Amino acid sequence: MRATIEVIGLRKRFGPTLALDGMSFTVEPGRVTAFVGPNGAGKSTTMRVVLGLDAADEGRALVGGRPYRTLRHPLRHVGALLDAAALQPGRTGRDHLLWLAHSQGLGAARVDQVLDLAGLGGGVARRRAGGYSLGMRQRLGLAAALLGDPAVLMLDEPFNGLDPEGIGWLRELLAGLAAEGRAVLVSSHLLSELQHVAGHLVVAERGRVVADTSVAALLAAGDRVTLEEAYLRLTGRRGDG
Amino acid sequence: MAELLRAEWTKFRTVRGWVLTVVAAALVTVVPGLLFAAGSHSSCSVGPIEVPCPTPPVGPDGGAVEDRFSFVHQALTGDGGLTVRLTSMTGIITYPPPDHDKIVPGLVPWAKAGIMVKDGTRPGASYAAVLLTGGHGVRMQYDFTHDTAGRPGGVSRRSPRWLRLTRSGDRLTGYESADGRRWTEVGTARLDLPDTVQIGMFANSPGDLTVKQSETGGSIGQKRFTQTTAVFDQVSRQGTWSGTEVGDGPGETDWERYHRANGLVRSGGTFTVTGTGDIAPSRDGPVFEDGLRGVPFGLVVVVVAAVLPIAAEYRRGLIRTTVLAVPRRGRALAAKAAVIGAVTFAAGLAAAAVTAPLGMSLLRANGFVLLPAPLLTQVRVIAGVGAVFALVAVFALALGALFRRAAGAVVAAVALVVLPYMLAVFSPVPDEVSRWLLRLTPAAGLAIQQSVQEYPQVLSHYTPGAGYYPLPPWAGLAVTAGYAGLALALAIRAVRRRDA
Amino acid sequence: MRRELHAEWTKLRTEPGAGRLLLGLVTLTAVTGVALTAGVTCPWDRCTQDTVKLGLTGVQLGQAFAVMLAVRMISGEYGTGLIRLTLAAMPRRTTVLAAKATLLTGLTLAGGAVAVAASLLGAGLLLPARGYPPPSPADGPTLRAALGSVLYLALIALISLGLATVLREPAAAAGTVLGLLYLFPLAVLLLPDPDWQRLLWRLSPMNAGLAVQATTGLDDLPLDPWTGLAVPAAWAAAALLAGGLALRRRDA
Ligand SMILES: Nc1ncnc2c1ncn2[C@@H]1O[C@H](COP(=O)(O)OP(=O)(O)OP(=O)(O)O)[C@@H](O)[C@H]1O
Numbered sequence: 003m004r005a006t007i008e009v010i011g012l013r014k015r016f017g018p019t020l021a022l023d024g025m026s027f028t029v030e031p032g033r034v035t036a037f038v039g040p041n042g043a044g045k046s047t048t049m050r051v052v053l054g055l056d057a058a059d060e061g062r063a064l065v066g067g068r069p070y071r072t073l074r075h076p077l078r079h080v081g082a083l084l085d086a087a088a089l090q091p092g093r094t095g096r097d098h099l100l101w102l103a104h105s106q107g108l109g110a111a112r113v114d115q116v117l118d119l120a121g122l123g124g125g126v127a128r129r130r131a132g133g134y135s136l137g138m139r140q141r142l143g144l145a146a147a148l149l150g151d152p153a154v155l156m157l158d159e160p161f162n163g164l165d166p167e168g169i170g171w172l173r174e175l176l177a178g179l180a181a182e183g184r185a186v187l188v189s190s191h192l193l194s195e196l197q198h199v200a201g202h203l204v205v206a207e208r209g210r211v212v213a214d215t216s217v218a219a220l221l222a223a224g225d226r227v228t229l230e231e232a233y234l235r236l237t238g239r240r241g242d243g
Numbered sequence: 244m245a246e247l248l249r250a251e252w253t254k255f256r257t258v259r260g261w262v263l264t265v266v267a268a269a270l271v272t273v274v275p276g277l278l279f280a281a282g283s284h285s286s287c288s289v290g291p292i293e294v295p296c297p298t299p300p301v302g303p304d305g306g307a308v309e310d311r312f313s314f315v316h317q318a319l320t321g322d323g324g325l326t327v328r329l330t331s332m333t334g335i336i337t338y339p340p341p342d343h344d345k346i347v348p349g350l351v352p353w354a355k356a357g358i359m360v361k362d363g364t365r366p367g368a369s370y371a372a373v374l375l376t377g378g379h380g381v382r383m384q385y386d387f388t389h390d391t392a393g394r395p396g397g398v399s400r401r402s403p404r405w406l407r408l409t410r411s412g413d414r415l416t417g418y419e420s421a422d423g424r425r426w427t428e429v430g431t432a433r434l435d436l437p438d439t440v441q442i443g444m445f446a447n448s449p450g451d452l453t454v455k456q457s458e459t460g461g462s463i464g465q466k467r468f469t470q471t472t473a474v475f476d477q478v479s480r481q482g483t484w485s486g487t488e489v490g491d492g493p494g495e496t497d498w499e500r501y502h503r504a505n506g507l508v509r510s511g512g513t514f515t516v517t518g519t520g521d522i523a524p525s526r527d528g529p530v531f532e533d534g535l536r537g538v539p540f541g542l543v544v545v546v547v548a549a550v551l552p553i554a555a556e557y558r559r560g561l562i563r564t565t566v567l568a569v570p571r572r573g574r575a576l577a578a579k580a581a582v583i584g585a586v587t588f589a590a591g592l593a594a595a596a597v598t599a600p601l602g603m604s605l606l607r608a609n610g611f612v613l614l615p616a617p618l619l620t621q622v623r624v625i626a627g628v629g630a631v632f633a634l635v636a637v638f639a640l641a642l643g644a645l646f647r648r649a650a651g652a653v654v655a656a657v658a659l660v661v662l663p664y665m666l667a668v669f670s671p672v673p674d675e676v677s678r679w680l681l682r683l684t685p686a687a688g689l690a691i692q693q694s695v696q697e698y699p700q701v702l703s704h705y706t707p708g709a710g711y712y713p714l715p716p717w718a719g720l721a722v723t724a725g726y727a728g729l730a731l732a733l734a735i736r737a738v739r740r741r742d743a
Numbered sequence: 744m745r746r747e748l749h750a751e752w753t754k755l756r757t758e759p760g761a762g763r764l765l766l767g768l769v770t771l772t773a774v775t776g777v778a779l780t781a782g783v784t785c786p787w788d789r790c791t792q793d794t795v796k797l798g799l800t801g802v803q804l805g806q807a808f809a810v811m812l813a814v815r816m817i818s819g820e821y822g823t824g825l826i827r828l829t830l831a832a833m834p835r836r837t838t839v840l841a842a843k844a845t846l847l848t849g850l851t852l853a854g855g856a857v858a859v860a861a862s863l864l865g866a867g868l869l870l871p872a873r874g875y876p877p878p879s880p881a882d883g884p885t886l887r888a889a890l891g892s893v894l895y896l897a898l899i900a901l902i903s904l905g906l907a908t909v910l911r912e913p914a915a916a917a918g919t920v921l922g923l924l925y926l927f928p929l930a931v932l933l934l935p936d937p938d939w940q941r942l943l944w945r946l947s948p949m950n951a952g953l954a955v956q957a958t959t960g961l962d963d964l965p966l967d968p969w970t971g972l973a974v975p976a977a978w979a980a981a982a983l984l985a986g987g988l989a990l991r992r993r994d995a
């Protein structure tokens with residue numbers, strides 16, 4: 003299976019709001035694709051549609067060429083972080099990963115591996131998730147995304163709440179995953195965090211893609227030196243300086 | 244506090260689902276009562292011909308009464324009295340349990356024989372009587388609802404009971420004696436009587452009530468014919484006596500036709516009086532709160548309506564915002580309780596104000612003769628439904644704050660409020676257990692709806708299913724209020740102590 | 744289905760609550776049954792009460808815990824947003840619901856069996872002193888009442904699971920199920936016409952379902968015991984079908 007995400011002409015309406023209005027792009031393997039856009043642009047909705055959680059009114063979303071819902075062990079193909087706060091507070095972090103592992107036919111050994119990888123080893127993972135800090139929840143969510151060792155990763159604002167050490171760690175992790183040939187889609191508002199990791203940029207606005215370009219080309223195209231300035235320019239907003 | 248109430252009110256009214264739930268609570272309260280009233284019909288017939296149902300006689304205070312007995316009487320003008328010796332009181336009960344297959348000798352507990360002063364022989368007319376009962380000793384009774392106990396015990400030829408009733412102006416006094424010499428006063432009554440009244444001996448016997456479970460869950464009460472025969476002598480007044488079957492309807496049982504008819508058999512100074520019936524406030528007919536049968540239905544929705552807002556606070560951490568805005572958490576919860584209480588009170592009040600009178604007129608249109616309820620009672624019942632709604636809402640809200648789990652709070656509140664009522668009117672739970680359920684649980688407050696009074700001297704099936712609660716209306720409401728207050732106090736304590 | 748079952752089972756056993764609810768079910772059922780049995784009498788010296796049914800009356804209360812267990816299983820996930828993760832990990836949504844239903848059935852059958860056994864054992868200890876024989880598993884109707892009560896509890900849990908899947912909101916789900924259980928019997932009594940009463944009785948999951956507990960007076964029942972149990976079974980099937988359809992059709 004080729005590690006790609008293909009989003010083809012998605013339309014989705016929630017009552018009066020048109021959340022997706024012909025959203026199309028492709029996430030290629032081997033690089034980190036940054037998915038940016040103002041609040042309400044439809045980034046999270048796109049990810050939910052890709053994961054088969056929300057049904058699009060029109061269009062298709064494929065991972066590795068197949069609709070998500072046809073995957074037999076989906077987490078072994080696609081790892082996703084949507085809302086790190088979605089936990090049942092009474093369960094420990096480790097048990098949270100354990101049931102997920104069981105749903106993919108994986109065992110407890112893999113759970114302990116990803117916990118270590120996410121920096122949640124030791125006692126933390128055996129405490130009730132209700133007592134986790136924002137960053138700990140984020141790390142647990144990342145551990146869940148990595149659980150199935152997937153070829154495709156889709157992370158919605160993964161930098162939220164991480165400490166500086168954690169941000170550095172995640173950036174390296176993302177770069178490493180891409181270098182291994184995985185397809186990585188990351189939405190974020192912290193463009194500076196993505197500056198040195200992202201190889202490709204997809205900019206969405208009002209439910210459709212307004213720019214889909216490689217970061218290198220974007221930065222080379224003018225005198226702009228940061229992604230943030232480039233983004234503001236692309237979306238027609240003025241930067242401060 | 245005013246700002247706080249305003250904030251909580253804004254929070255409540257801006258979520259459409261919550262408002263709709265309260266509206267649903269009112270609708271769910273209205274519908275069952277009206278369906279019941281619309282579907283119930285009453286008809287009366289004489290032979291094959293349908294006739295309008297007879298209106299029951301009305302007592303001096305305007306309440307519907309039963310007034311049937313054999314009366315052997317003569318006129319008494321001005322002051323005076325009557326003394327008799329009762330030497331025997333026997334009777335029959337037709338087809339009593341367990342097998343309902345025999346006519347047995349015996350007296351039902353409230354069979355009556357004694358002497359009476361009455362304002363004529365019209366059923367419902369004012370009276371006072373001193374009498375012996377089948378199982379509750381000597382009593383002084385007057386005007387249907389009043390009852391005073393004298394000495395207990397029965398009567399036999401060897402230990403007769405002497406009875407005396409005197410009139411002095413508007414004052415009537417009953418006495419009893421074991422030997423006709425030493426008299427004890429049983430009671431007195433002040434009655435508004437004309438100068439000439441009827442005075443004499445009487446006997447009757449209310450129907451024997453047996454109750455069986457219906458297979459669909461309710462209970463079915465049946466009354467079976469009974470009869471009392473009393474023997475009087477040493478009658479203090481002379482002159483002619485006439486016999487009247489007061490309040491006797493058409494039709495006769497086989498027993499009366501072939502064995503012993505009601506009425507007087509006189510031999511010299513011995514008067515044998517035989518009678519059937521009861522002198523008591525009437526229990527038959529729909530009551531004011533019959534239109535309110537939907538109240539338990541509405542309460543389930545009220546519980547949901549009260550739990551929704553508090554559960555929403557906890558689920559997504561909104562409680563933190565609330566606590567930031569209002570650091571005095573106890574007050575915030577109290578304001579929430581006040582808002583949900585006021586809203587559900589209005590819903591209950593509106594629902595009851597529509598459905599109770601509408602139910603009444605539907606039932607009347609369908610041929611029923613209703614038991615009248617005084618206006619003040621009607622107001623109490625209608626406002627009471629609002630109060631029960633509000634208290635149950637506060638109770639449920641407090642459980643929600645205590646448990647922080649919506650499902651748990653709803654289940655607990657419904658199980659404590661609606662389930663006891665359901666068990667009390669339905670299911671194989673014994674009557675005594677039913678009564679305790681409605682004394683001890685928050686369901687006790689439903690008693691506020693009861694418009695008819697329970698009389699110990701009147702045999703009836705006084706169960707919650709028939710509309711009789713074990714606690715008086717206000718006491719029942721107080722029990723529910725106690726639960727709501729306690730739960731709210733615990734919840735306020737919990738939110739103060741707990742991390743938000 | 745195996746992986747879904749395994750995952751859901753891990754979920755269940757790693758969150759405190761399920762065990763406590765089952766304990767509540769057993770305790771409330773047995774305590775109610777024993778308390779009512781303690782008050783049993785022989786009116787007119789005839790010991791004709793249906794002591795098996797009386798001893799199992801606790802099921803009417805205990806079922807509230809089965810409802811809570813079921814509602815938590817699904818509404819709890821909607822409340823926290825966990826449902827998205829669940830459905831991302833296991834995209835075959837009806838299979839997830841089936842797995843939940845299977846586990847729920849197992850749990851309530853186990854809890855129900857203990858509850859019913861405890862109720863009848865308690866009744867067995869109390870009854871001889873009150874003039875009745877103790878209930879015996881060798882007696883056909885008694886065995887049917889016991890087995891039927893256990894099945895009834897499982898069916899109520901399934902109705903709750905299906906309705907909670909449709910409604911999502913836990914307060915609304917719990918209120919709806921309890922209303923369906925406890926208000927239906929009251930609605931039956933509202934009807935003035937006995938034929939209509941019997942008809943509604945046959946539709947009421949609690950009335951008809953608990954006919955399986957009757958060991959005397961079977962001829963008077965509007966439905967015979969096992970047919971009665973088919974009524975909550977039909978409700979459960981309908982609720983699960985609706986739940987499955989809603990889960991498939993809806994955005995998570
Ligand atoms: N379940 C829903 N019901 C109603 N509207 C929704 C729902 N989910 C998303 N929307 C609407 O769809 C639009 C796109 O939302 P989405 O969450 O995809 O944006 P986003 O790009 O992720 O924004 P952000 O950067 O703030 O996370 C918004 O207008 C949002 O209000």
Ligand SMILES: [Mg+2]
Pocket residue numbers: 045046047158
């Ligand atoms: Mg988003």
